[in-house]
Amino acid sequence: MKSKVYFIKAHSREDAKVLSDKAEKAFLATGLTKKIDEDDFVALKIHFGEKNNTGHIRAPWINGIIRRVKERTERAFLAETSTLYTGSRSNAVDHVRLAWSHGFTPRAVEDLPILITDGLLGGDFEEVKVKAGTLRSAKIASGIVRSDALVCLSHLTGHVLSGVGGAIKNLGMGCAARPGKLEQHAVLHPRVNAKACRNCGMCLEFCPTGAIVQAEGHAVIDDAKCIGCGECLIACKKGAVKFRWDEDAARVQEKMAEYARAVQTLFKGKIAFLNFALRITKDCDCMATSRPAIVEDVGILSSTDPVALDQASADLVLERAGKDVFRKGYDIDWAAQLRYGEKIGLGRTAYDLIELD
Numbered sequence: 027m028k029s030k031v032y033f034i035k036a037h038s039r040e041d042a043k044v045l046s047d048k049a050e051k052a053f054l055a056t057g058l059t060k061k062i063d064e065d066d067f068v069a070l071k072i073h074f075g076e077k078n079n080t081g082h083i084r085a086p087w088i089n090g091i092i093r094r095v096k097e098r099t100e101r102a103f104l105a106e107t108s109t110l111y112t113g114s115r116s117n118a119v120d121h122v123r124l125a126w127s128h129g130f131t132p133r134a135v136e137d138l139p140i141l142i143t144d145g146l147l148g149g150d151f152e153e154v155k156v157k158a159g160t161l162r163s164a165k166i167a168s169g170i171v172r173s174d175a176l177v178c179l180s181h182l183t184g185h186v187l188s189g190v191g192g193a194i195k196n197l198g199m200g201c202a203a204r205p206g207k208l209e210q211h212a213v214l215h216p217r218v219n220a221k222a223c224r225n226c227g228m229c230l231e232f233c234p235t236g237a238i239v240q241a242e243g244h245a246v247i248d249d250a251k252c253i254g255c256g257e258c259l260i261a262c263k264k265g266a267v268k269f270r271w272d273e274d275a276a277r278v279q280e281k282m283a284e285y286a287r288a289v290q291t292l293f294k295g296k297i298a299f300l301n302f303a304l305r306i307t308k309d310c311d312c313m314a315t316s317r318p319a320i321v322e323d324v325g326i327l328s329s330t331d332p333v334a335l336d337q338a339s340a341d342l343v344l345e346r347a348g349k350d351v352f353r354k355g356y357d358i359d360w361a362a363q364l365r366y367g368e369k370i371g372l373g374r375t376a377y378d379l380i381e382l383d
């Protein structure tokens with residue numbers, strides 16, 4: 027059996043209206059609109075980008091999708107959750123202001139409200155049973171749990187912990203409340219290589235929990251305070267911070283897939299996924315910087331199967347680049363999330379690619 031993945035070529039340089047029309051076409055192909063009932067609460071899960079990030083999905087690109095959803099129900103909203111790390115998105119008030127500053131104003135998004143679905147401080151969640159895998163339950167944002175349908179809008183990027191960030195990451199990590207994100211990151215154990223460390227202090231500035239101190243001529247990480255966010259790994263230009271890539275990265279991906287499965291089961295088929303494979307960067311949109319693209323733009327993909335969608339998206343990127351640009355960024359076996367996702371019933375890695383025009 028293969029899952030259907032729809033694909034439409036696109037480039038971020040195209041006019042926003044053209045991109046919106048293409049995204050709308052990809053969305054309609056999933057068939058979700060026919061399943062949305064009047065008065066359904068529909069969450070359009072999106073990432074607004076960290077402050078100063080420029081890679082995120084743009085508000086005008088999703089106008090066509092919003093209009094189609096609004097034809098079915100007036101109760102649609104843009105959904106996000108708070109970040110684990112401190113920053114401009116760690117509470118609902120700052121987060122909504124940031125979304126506005128990145129162009130997601132009511133006027134720009136057809137008057138759709140923005141809801142930070144895990145509450146003011148990221149602590150509002152419900153335990154959702156995980157039907158497969160090692161976790162018994164997942165701590166999912168209450169606003170997501172209480173919704174009737176979900177449109178998962180993801181910007182495809184590389185990622186410091188999962189190698190690739192697409193639909194599975196947006197669903198699993200992105201729909202988790204802060205305690206759920208913490209649970210997924212908790213398996214990470216960064217260490218500082220004393221010989222490589224130059225004691226520059228940069229990682230101390232980035233660490234959101236004050237887990238790093240300078241001692242004995244190099245940085246040292248206090249496990250008791252570390253939340254496994256990976257910020258120090260990105261901050262260190264000397265490559266002195268190390269994870270156990272094979273074990274830690276694979277385990278994070280597995281937990282993420284289990285969380286994604288928990289969210290997926292909530293919606294009983296009223297769920298669709300779109301990946302925007304445009305402005306693909308080495309890191310995700312949580313980075314507070316503008317980063318160069320690592321490959322030419324590919325297009326917009328959609329599916330009702332998040333595993334097939336991420337597999338097809340990555341395959342197209344690798345084909346376009348002629349090499350594995352994700353592994354060039356971080357030497358992580360990013361396909362672990364796909365293999366494990368398939369194992370626990372999240373979706374299939376086999377797909378039929380249907381090109382739309």
Ligand code: SF4
Nearest residue numbers: 223224226227229262
């Ligand atoms: S950023 Fe790297 S080199 Fe600088 S103190 Fe931290 S671990 Fe050491």
Ligand code: SF4
Nearest residue numbers: 233252253255256258
């Ligand atoms: S992963 Fe690094 S930056 Fe994040 S909490 Fe742990 S020590 Fe601090």
